[in-house]
Amino acid sequence: IDVVYRNANEPIEARVKDLLSRMTIKEKLGQMTQIKRSIATPTAITDLGLGSILSGGGSKPFENATTLDWAEMVDGFQRAALESRLGIPMFYGSDAIHGNNNVYGTTIFPHNIGLGATRDPDLIERIGAATALETRASGVQYAFAPCVAVCKDPRWGRYYESYGEDTELVRKMTSLVTGLQGKPPKDHPNGYPYVAGRKNVMACAKHFVGDGGTDKGKNEGNAIISYEDLEKIHMLPYQDCISKGVSTVMASYSSWNGTKLHSHRYLLTDILKDKWGFKGIVISDWEGIDRLSNPRGSNYRNAVSCAINAGIDMVMVPTRYELFLEDLAFLVESGEVPMSRIDDAVERILRVKFAAGLFEYPMTDRSLVDVVGSKQHRELAREAVRKSLVLLKNGKDPRKPFLPLDRNAKRVLVAGTHADDLGYQCGGWSVSWQGSSGRITIGTTILDAIKEAIGDNVEVVYEENPTPKSLSLQDFSYAIVAVGEAPYSESRGDNPELTIPFNGDELLKMVAAKIPTLAILISGRPLVLEPSLLETLDALIAAWLPGTEGNGITDVIFGDYKFQGRLPVSWFKSVDQLPMDAHQKSYDPLFQLGYGLKSKVR
Numbered sequence: 295i296d297v298v299y300r301n302a303n304e305p306i307e308a309r310v311k312d313l314l315s316r317m318t319i320k321e322k323l324g325q326m327t328q329i330k331r332s333i334a335t336p337t338a339i340t341d342l343g344l345g346s347i348l349s350g351g352g353s354k355p356f357e358n359a360t361t362l363d364w365a366e367m368v369d370g371f372q373r374a375a376l377e378s379r380l381g382i383p384m385f386y387g388s389d390a391i392h393g394n395n396n397v398y399g400t401t402i403f404p405h406n407i408g409l410g411a412t413r414d415p416d417l418i419e420r421i422g423a424a425t426a427l428e429t430r431a432s433g434v435q436y437a438f439a440p441c442v443a444v445c446k447d448p449r450w451g452r453y454y455e456s457y458g459e460d461t462e463l464v465r466k467m468t469s470l471v472t473g474l475q476g477k478p479p480k481d482h483p484n485g486y487p488y489v490a491g492r493k494n495v496m497a498c499a500k501h502f503v504g505d506g507g508t509d510k511g512k513n514e515g516n517a518i519i520s521y522e523d524l525e526k527i528h529m530l531p532y533q534d535c536i537s538k539g540v541s542t543v544m545a546s547y548s549s550w551n552g553t554k555l556h557s558h559r560y561l562l563t564d565i566l567k568d569k570w571g572f573k574g575i576v577i578s579d580w581e582g583i584d585r586l587s588n589p590r591g592s593n594y595r596n597a598v599s600c601a602i603n604a605g606i607d608m609v610m611v612p613t614r615y616e617l618f619l620e621d622l623a624f625l626v627e628s629g630e631v632p633m634s635r636i637d638d639a640v641e642r643i644l645r646v647k648f649a650a651g652l653f654e655y656p657m658t659d660r661s662l663v664d665v666v667g668s669k670q671h672r673e674l675a676r677e678a679v680r681k682s683l684v685l686l687k688n689g690k691d692p693r694k695p696f697l698p699l700d701r702n703a704k705r706v707l708v709a710g711t712h713a714d715d716l717g718y719q720c721g722g723w724s725v726s727w728q729g730s731s732g733r734i735t736i737g738t739t740i741l742d743a744i745k746e747a748i749g750d751n752v753e754v755v756y757e758e759n760p761t762p763k764s765l766s767l768q769d770f771s772y773a774i775v776a777v778g779e780a781p782y783s784e785s786r787g788d789n790p791e792l793t794i795p796f797n798g799d800e801l802l803k804m805v806a807a808k809i810p811t812l813a814i815l816i817s818g819r820p821l822v823l824e825p826s827l828l829e830t831l832d833a834l835i836a837a838w839l840p841g842t843e844g845n846g847i848t849d850v851i852f853g854d855y856k857f858q859g860r861l862p863v864s865w866f867k868s869v870d871q872l873p874m875d876a877h878q879k880s881y882d883p884l885f886q887l888g889y890g891l892k893s894k895v896r
């Protein structure tokens with residue numbers, strides 16, 4: 295091996311410098327381009343030397359594609375990239391945000407809001423490591439995770455992607471970066487990207503910055519706060535990710551005091567890169583450049599100029615890549631985008647690719663496929679579910695706790711829209727972008743888990759939507775009723791009312807009026823709980839969006855494990871109180887940040 299950049303024994307910076315010096319302008323711009331899977335062709339990848347391909351939302355090669363089908367797809371794109379003149383490998387990005395969730399048959403962990411309730415950084419790190427393995431098994435080397443938003447308003451459609459409303463809690467949960475990428479050595483330089491090896495993935499701290507602090511929780515909205523508040527509330531978790539060697543940071547669609555983050559030079563360059571010394575890639579969000587102008591995508595050349603000059607290094611175009619390349623070439627030619635900016639961007643991209651070992655190991659390690667959806671990973675997810683559950687009520691009389699339940703009762707009613715729906719308990723970003731109802735993948739619903747856990751002689755009666763008549767026909771020892779939200783992602787989740795969907799409130803009241811009832815709320819955020827409902831229930835659990843391992847819930851409700859989850863967010867009484875601030879005197883929640891009852895093991 296005579297060329298420096300191909301020699302793995304050379305220092306990364308020497309390899310970066312050597313390779314950059316060999317690249318044409320066209321090849322440099324190609325590296326800054328990320329395109330979506332569905333329009334990626336081997337010819338374009340090879341001829342243009344494209345830097346990256348992604349699955350936007352839940353885009354997959356075909357319905358129910360397995361991990362190996364994904365690996366075939368990714369390796370196909372990689373072979374095309376390696377055919378380019380300089381043979382620079384590409385990386386493939388996917389939203390592996392609670393497991394390798396886009397792929398059928400993988401372990402799907404609780405969404406971040408449930409993980410925030412665990413307050414267990416070590417657990418989160420182990421989840422990151424397991425996620426990295428299942429993700430690499432599919433060929434994907436780049437996970438668009440963690441979202442380190444500090445969520446300040448539950449009306450936000452992405453509230454569940456946040457670990458919580460408290461900055462210090464979110465900071466602790468950045469241990470996901472270490473799980474995903476591996477732990478950097480002691481002397482690792484701050485801000486330098488780090489990926490330990492082939493069982494790890496590049497991570498992505500997102501969305502920089504203030505996505506969780508927009509006015510009224512509007513997705514892609516405007517955070518109207520001082521720089522001091524922006525820094526101490528929303529920016530600190532990024533410093534933790536950077537100190538852990540995070541490889542990439544994704545710019546937010548949202549704005550700060552009226553200026554969009556995708557064109558914010560002060561925050562993307564002066565602070566993130568110059569002041570904090572971040573040496574990895576700043577990547578745009580999907581059509582983040584198009585959304586700089588109104589109507590969307592208009593005046594594109596100017597939008598490209600603003601975003602690249604602000605400090606965006608790689609652009610998730612993801613469709614109109616010829617136009618992007620043409621416009622950027624023109625801007626470089628005209629000097630509106632200086633060559634030094636292009637070189638900085640390409641250096642960062644190459645640095646991450648060398649750090650991630652992609653030049654040495656560009657193809658998928660097919661031996662990893664055995665860990666996908668493995669018992670060990672599902673046990674880890676089950677542990678996370680157990681630790682994420684928050685007990686909000688346990689008995690009408692505190693001296694007589696309702697939980698743990700008697701697993702040897704005579705007859706038990708299981709009811710509700712969310713009792714037997716795997717898709718509902720996984721939430722958004724699960725196999726598809728918006729998630730969906732039904733058996734979307736391999737997993738255990740709450741009903742499945744109850745049938746497994748409960749005594750052999752117990753009669754379990756399942757009725758999704760019981761009527762007063764059907765209830766009066768039989769005697770039940772108790773009822774377990776699961777209700778909550780249908781899945782949603784991004785702006786589809788923006789919601790100003792926050793009442794329990796599908797008339798879950800009425801169902802709970804109707805059942806609890808006749809039978810001692812445990813309510814399980816499956817939701818991405820707190821929802822309205824009327825006092826009349828709370829009085830009627832015997833017990834209430836916030837289960838968030840637990841993912842595929844529903845038996846984590848029965849482990850706790852039948853007393854094999856104690857409740858230990860505590861609210862990662864404030865539970866409002868009414869949406870008129872929003873946004874709530876735990877530090878203010880006027881703070882008057884139904885259940886406060888950190889609340890969570892304990893229970894006894896049986």
Ligand SMILES: OC[C@@H]1[C@@H](O)[C@H](O)[C@@H](O)c2nc(CNc3ccccc3)cn21
Pocket residue numbers: 349350351389438500579580784
């Ligand atoms: O899936 C890639 C990224 C994801 O990592 C970001 O967190 C998220 O903001 C994101 N959104 C889209 C696609 N959004 C979209 C919204 C409306 C119409 C079409 C695409 C892609 N991505």
